[in-house]
Amino acid sequence: MTRLIPPVCALTTARFAAGFLAGLVLLSQMAATAAAADPPSRPNIVWIMSEDNSADYLRHFDPDGAPAPNIESMAAHGVTFDRAFSNAPVCSVARTTLITGCYAPRIGTQFHRRFVSVPMPEGLQMFPAYLRAAGYYTTNNSKEDYNAVKGSDVWSESSRKASWRNRPEESMPFFHVQTFGDSHESRLHFSQDQMQEPTQTDPAGVKLQAYFPDTPLFRYTRARYHDRMMKIDELVGGVIEQLREDGQLENTFVFYFGDHGGVLPRSKGYAYEAGLHVPLVVRVPDQFQSLAARELGSRTKGFVEFVDFGPTVLSLAGLEQPEGVDGKPFLGIDADPEKVDRRDEAFGYADRFDEKYDLVRTLRIGDFKYIRNFEPFYPDGLQNNYRYLCLAYQQWRELYQQGKLSGAAKQFYEAKAPEALYDLNADPDEVNNLASDPEYATQLKQMRDQLDDRLKSLPDLSFVIEAVMVDEAINNPTVFGESHSGQITRYIDTVNLALLPIEEALPGIQAALDDADPWVRYWALVACSTLGEAAKPLTSTIEKFLLDVEPLVVMRAVEYLAVHSDVETKPSMYRSLERATNEPELLRMLNTIVFLRDFHGYEVDPDRFQFLPVLTPIDPKGQVIHRLRYLKGEI
CATH class of the missing domain: 3.40.720.10 (Alkaline Phosphatase, subunit A)
Structure with missing residues (x-):
């Protein structure tokens, strides 16, 4: 007799499904509990x-x-x-x-x-x-x-x-x-044309930094950002x-x-x-x-x-x-x-950005910020091609050239102070330099000394300069810095002579200009440009360096004399360009030329730059080409 299997009724099927789902939920809960109890x-x-x-x-x-x-x-x-x-x-x-x-x-x-x-x-x-x-x-x-x-x-x-x-x-x-x-x-x-595109942020409602000109373009730019x-x-x-x-x-x-x-x-x-x-x-x-x-x-x-x-x-x-x-x-x-x-401390550094050189070191302690501008004669607004693709940068420069800026908005295109001290609690935009305020003399000296110790203890390779690093230090920069720490300390001490009272600074700079090390002479000339007119008693000594064996020393002498004297410097400038032996050396020289031309009316003929055959190959898309294109008016 054949036993017939009765059909599964709908109720039985529903019960089975409910039980199965409940089991899955229970397993899921158990897994979650296990995971919580046993994290990775x-x-x-x-x-x-x-x-x-x-x-x-x-x-x-x-x-x-x-x-x-x-x-x-x-x-x-x-x-x-x-x-x-x-x-x-x-x-x-x-x-x-x-x-x-x-x-x-x-x-x-x-x-x-x-x-x-x-x-x-x-x-x-x-x-x-x-x-x-x-x-x-x-x-x-x-x-x-x-x-x-x-x-x-x-x-x-x-x-x-x-x-x-x-x-x-x-x-x-x-x-x-x-x-x-x-x-x-x-x-x-x-x-x-793209300025016609509306922004989600209302330009009228944004807060502009204290150093910006208050224009519709700057407001639109901040709103867009x-x-x-x-x-x-x-x-x-x-x-x-x-x-x-x-x-x-x-x-x-x-x-x-x-x-x-x-x-x-x-x-x-x-x-x-x-x-x-x-x-x-x-x-x-x-x-x-x-x-x-x-x-x-x-x-x-x-x-x-x-x-x-x-x-x-x-x-x-x-x-x-x-x-x-x-x-x-x-x-x-x-x-x-x-x-x-x-x-409560933060250390900052700025060197070359694309084709633009400007050596800056910072130390922040709490709400006080100390900035050491080692090349303060270079304005912040010195040409950097990529920056000036921004319309706000372009407008800012145009307003400066038209004499329409004043106060904090004008600072960007003026020479900087060699050292700056800011109280960020009262002055978050860093426009009120307290370095010359006697009330902050103790704070200034403390932070100056502390930053100086940091740079020497690193030691900071920027005082070797990039052109020398590429030739001599690139295989092992860290070891090179350690083995040359004494020389780096001398270079820092030399450029820091510009921070001394003038009656102490000039004798020290004169001695440094007589040094056998060309890079001591180099940094002594940077100190002269930092002092500006106050270094004029050294003009006759500086003029001798137009014939220095080191092209970059010559260019630093040109940098000072072209601004602070009537000495003819262009033959020495062109000759130094022709003597460059690597790209960063040449780029460093072009930085000086752009500065002198744009801010001191120093006329140059870009067609006279006959150094390209000497420096083959030059990166056709590199920073030297960027500087040359700007000098030729192509940018």
């Missing part, structure tokens, strides 16, 4: 960088900034660093500082754009290499722009497709860098959402920061706060709050610098700090929040 042993770290923006363009840091709800949401679940600083106000130098954890003038990576890539200091790697060796998947999307030689072991992938989502195993911890260029200065290279920052906020929100979708948000420290300051005029490329002070927010994951050791939503005024960022990532990952870095962690196992909160 190491956190992921994500860096989100926006290009060219200082902290004051975001409402989270300044009430006059743009709204950024996604960044503000990050801050509510993390920590805001109100005093975070790029050490340099331009991308390649800033990014090299980030990736190495080293001060650029110590390791020879301080020039933008580089003529050559320099090797990393012996025994030191770019910090993601240590993460990768420890089992992290390291990715960069996608800008690098390093001035140091990158090893093959730094990134698992560095491209526009790089993502933590490409890691071979889902359990693998990751470090990812995401750069967004929607705030880059090129976004302000709009035309007159606020719109770019709101776009950046959307992109930041997109990365947060991806991490949430992947179930990794609460396992991941997410840093948002600007890669340096910017980007309206007098910010990117300048060592003022607008070029160095960056936004920094770190979202802290639930699973690793102990590594932050701070309350969610808190803010700190402790100073952090770009040299600190790499060591901080290693600290969060539980790795030892490599020897030879300059930075200190501000989060993780190696960071004490109370000590971080007490940090």
Whole structure:
């Protein structure tokens, strides 16, 4: 007899389905509970960088900034660093500082754009290499722009497709860098016709910096940039959402920061706060709050610098700090929040930006900022071709040339003071120099001496000058600096003679001009140009250097005599150009010529520059060509 299997009734089917679904829910809850009880042993770290923006363009840091709800949401679940600083106000130098954890003038990576890539200091790697060796998947999307030689072991992938989502195993911890260029200065290279495009931000409602002329163009430019920052906020929100979708948000420290300051005029490329002070927010994951050791939503005024960022990532990952870095962690196992909160110093440096030279060093202590302009006779507004693609820059210069500027707005096109001291609490735009105020004499001397000690202890390779570095130091700049620290100290002491009372300065400069070392003579002539008319008693001595064996010494003599005497300098100037032996040497000379022509009416004939056959090959797209095109009126 055949046994018939009765049909499954609808009720039975419904019960089975309900039970099955309940089981799935229970399994899901058990998995979630297990995950919560057994978090990953190491956190992921994500860096989100926006290009060219200082902290004051975001409402989270300044009430006059743009709204950024996604960044503000990050801050509510993390920590805001109100005093975070790029050490340099331009991308390649800033990014090299980030990736190495080293001060650029110590390791020879301080020039933008580089003529050559320099090797990393012996025994030191770019910090993601240590993460990768420890089992992290390291990715960069996608800008690098390093001035140091990158090893093959730094990134698992560095491209526009790089993502933590490409890691071979889902359990693998990751470090990812995401750069967004929607705030880059090129976004302000709009035309007159494009000014008709309305902005989401009302130009009438923006607050202009004290040093800007108040014109519709400057207001429109700032409003347009606020719109770019709101776009950046959307992109930041997109990365947060991806991490949430992947179930990794609460396992991941997410840093948002600007890669340096910017980007309206007098910010990117300048060592003022607008070029160095960056936004920094770190979202802290639930699973690793102990590594932050701070309350969610808190803010700190402790100073952090770009040299600190790499060591901080290693600290969060539980790795030892490599020897030879300059930075200190501000989060993780190696960071004490109370000590971080007490940090109150930031060091800044500005050298060559594209074709424009101007040596500047800064030290901020608390709310006081000290700036040492080693070539103060160069106005901030000295031509830099890329900067002047911005209509606001062009209008600013036109207003100056028409004599329509006054007060703070005029400073950009005038000679700078050799040293400046600013009280940032009272003067956030750095327009009221207190260096000559007797009330601040003690503060000035303290910060001058402290910066001087820093430069000598590095030692600062910029006092060797780039043309010499390329010929003599490029194989190992760090070791070269250490072995020549005594000479570097002499060069710094020589140029600092200009800070002494004139009755002490002139005898010291006279002795330096008689020195056998051509670079002592070089820096003595820079001191003369710093003193200006006060150095006129040395004119006859300076004139002798038009026949110096070192072409750059000749050019420094030309620089002084063309401004402060009636001595004929052009034959010596043209002869020095013809004697140049490398591109940075020639570029340094052209910097002097552009300065003398634009600000002192020094007439030159670009067709007389017959040095090109001597310097073959010259980079056809490089900085020398940029300077020549400007001098020929092609730009």
